[in-house]
Amino acid sequence: MGCQIRKFFSWLLLIGAITIFVLIGLGILDAPHAVAAIRQLEESPNQIVYQSRQSLKDQHDHTWQTVAFKRTLPDGNSSFELRLVGFPDMVAIDHSQPLTLTTSLGKTLIAADTSEKIFTDGSQPQPNVGQYDLQPVLSELQAEIPLQISLPTVKDDAISLSIPPALVTEWQTVANY
Secondary structure (H helix, E strand, O other), X not given: OHHHHHHHHHHHHHHHHHHHHHHHHHOOOOOOOOXXXXXXXXXXXXXXXXXXXXXXXXXXXXXXXXXXXXXXXOOXXXXXXXXXXXXXXXXXXXXXXXXXXXXXXXXXXXXXEOHHHOXXXXXXXXXXXXXXXXXXXXXXXXXXXXXXXEEOEOOOOOEEEEEXXXXXXXXXXXXXX
């Protein structure tokens, strides 16, 4: 009797494990993806900013805040930029160099540094903050292809940030507002 019960539970465990593996394989038991938290801010009458914020780790395990934003001006013109913010005194970004974006397929894109737009009072950009114009390269980013960002620094090697496909999708959503 005890042997039959043990055999029954062994079969039940095996069938349960197979069912779970099949459901995972079909994607039914996948963990849900993070929902984009896109913010809308009214900077002034008829000037709207839509933004996506995410934290990413670089190759040195330092955290960077990424802020992709679309600014719509009262005249109807808009821009789409990426701001990267590291911890103060950890790195000095070389603002004379562009941001390099490389897809996992080896395609390289360049985004111009627009950090001077951050500080409108004429002061110099903070060394740990960089801003880049993504508008010209946005149409070439494919959401399903992972992206690597190379951020030039003054002293050390470039900072490398891996951009997951879900974040590229989020950026494209912001750009389409």
